[in-house]
Amino acid sequence: xxxxxxxxxxxxxxxxxxxxxxxxxxxxxxxxxxxxxxxxxxxxxxxxxxxxxxxxxxxxxxxxxxxxxxxxxxxxxxxxxxxxxxxxxxxxxxxxxxxxxxxxxxxxxxxxxxxxxxxxxxxxxxxxxxxxxxxxxxxxxxxxxxxxxxxxxxxxxxxxxxxxxxxxxxxxxxxxxxxxxxxxxxxxxxxxxxxxxxxxxxx
Amino acid sequence: xxxxxxxxxxxxxxxxxxxxxxxxxxxxxxxxxxxxxxxxxxxxxxxxxxxxxxxxxxxxxxxxxxxxxxxxxxxxxxxxxxxxxxxxxxxxxxxxxxxxxxxxxxxxxxxxxxxxxxxxxxxxxxxxxxxxxxxxxxxxxxxxxxxxxxxxxxxxxxxxx
Numbered sequence: 001x002x003x004x005x006x007x008x009x010x011x012x013x014x015x016x017x018x019x020x021x022x023x024x025x026x027x028x029x030x031x032x033x034x035x036x037x038x039x040x041x042x043x044x045x046x047x048x049x050x051x052x053x054x055x056x057x058x059x060x061x062x063x064x065x066x067x068x069x070x071x072x073x074x075x076x077x078x079x080x081x082x083x084x085x086x087x088x089x090x091x092x093x094x095x096x097x098x099x100x101x102x103x104x105x106x107x108x109x110x111x112x113x114x115x116x117x118x119x120x121x122x123x124x125x126x127x128x129x130x131x132x133x134x135x136x137x138x139x140x141x142x143x144x145x146x147x148x149x150x151x152x153x154x155x156x157x158x159x160x161x162x163x164x165x166x167x168x169x170x171x172x173x174x175x176x177x178x179x180x181x182x183x184x185x186x187x188x189x190x191x192x193x194x195x196x197x198x199x200x201x202x203x
Numbered sequence: 204x205x206x207x208x209x210x211x212x213x214x215x216x217x218x219x220x221x222x223x224x225x226x227x228x229x230x231x232x233x234x235x236x237x238x239x240x241x242x243x244x245x246x247x248x249x250x251x252x253x254x255x256x257x258x259x260x261x262x263x264x265x266x267x268x269x270x271x272x273x274x275x276x277x278x279x280x281x282x283x284x285x286x287x288x289x290x291x292x293x294x295x296x297x298x299x300x301x302x303x304x305x306x307x308x309x310x311x312x313x314x315x316x317x318x319x320x321x322x323x324x325x326x327x328x329x330x331x332x333x334x335x336x337x338x339x340x341x342x343x344x345x346x347x348x349x350x351x352x353x354x355x356x357x358x359x360x361x362x363x364x
Contacts, residue, residue, distance in 0.1 A: 050212070050213040050252070051213055051214055053212070053213050054212060054213070054228065054229065060228040060229030061228050061342055061355075063357055066299070066300070068300045141302060143300035143301060143302050144300075145299045145300050145338070147231075147299060147338075147339055147340040147357055147358075148228075148342070148357060150228055150229020150230070150340065151229045151230055151299055151340025151341070152231060152299055152300075152340070153229075153231070154229070154230065154231040154233050154252070155232045155297070155298070155300055155311075155312070156231075156299070156300060158231075158232050158252055159232075159300065159309065160309070161253060161309075161311055161314075163252065163253065165214070165263060165266075
């Protein structure tokens with residue numbers, strides 16, 4: 001089995017390209033949903049020792065909304081969306097046409113909007129990946145939480161009960177051109193999934 | 204004089220004598236295990252990620268509840284702490300995300316706490332205080348001078364252990 005910390009630069013490039021194609025489709029889906037222009041960064045493939053995972057997020061105590069989905073099928077993985085709490089409020093207001101100011105007043109409807117946005121983006125992301133790799137990929141329903149960014153990331157990474165000493169994160173950032181809304185999107189392949197993805201692409 | 208701050212990352216352990224602070228930020232299902240010898244003011248903290256090691260040859264004992272507790276005591280003893288005086292307090296082990304199907308076998312936070320309780324029982328140390336479970340993230344700040352542990356959350360305020 002391929003070890004995360006031993007990936008060569010070619011394999012990393014392939015993962016970056018996969019992230020790029022998947023995120024491109026996800027961004028398009030979001031743009032159509034919101035009828036706004038969306039920018040996205042070139043994905044960052046990072047291989048982080050667990051003890052330094054908190055540095056990836058910048059701060060670990062920031063209040064964020066996290067949406068977490070498991071991916072089943074040929075390449076088991078995890079997908080995690082993180083939105084800063086104020087930006088999550090803006091996103092919900094854009095979709096619902098409301099003027100909510102504080103995330104503390106979020107109810108089922110607002111949570112559901114964020115779940116659904118993540119669901120639509122995930123669908124686009126996985127579909128692009130499935131077409132490219134010919135792998136069968138099925139997302140779970142989205143789970144929602146609003147708390148410290150570090151706590152959400154660790155809970156999602158540890159769900160399932162196994163983790164290597166390194167975490168492989170394929171991260172893309174989205175932003176809306178005309179507004180201050182940024183989202184972080186992480187694809188985290190589980191150890192065996194890496195073999196499936198790289199083998200099917202011949203690297 | 205600025206106080207020495209030791210930040211404990213995931214699957215890390217730090218032990219230190221006073222003065223100073225041991226901190227770990229943004230715990231979800233992870234658990235911070237804090238040990239303290241009040242007479243000598245020696246403290247230690249481990250950031251446990253998973254309950255038990257599932258038998259890979261070489262591994263980091265600080266990562267797993269069952270191996271982290273004995274490791275913490277050994278490292279504190281190395282600094283001169285006396286085992287029978289050491290108390291242990293724990294924080295973390297929340298369940299941040301839940302899918303509609305409520306399957307307790309996938310609750311890693313709970314299993315982490317149980318593995319730490321078992322490890323303490325095997326060694327013969329009772330857990331003096333704890334702030335565990337629930338659905339909120341926690342940050343833990345331990346003052347080595349006094350042994351005071353402050354557990355901060357976003358929605359549930361601050362508790363001292």
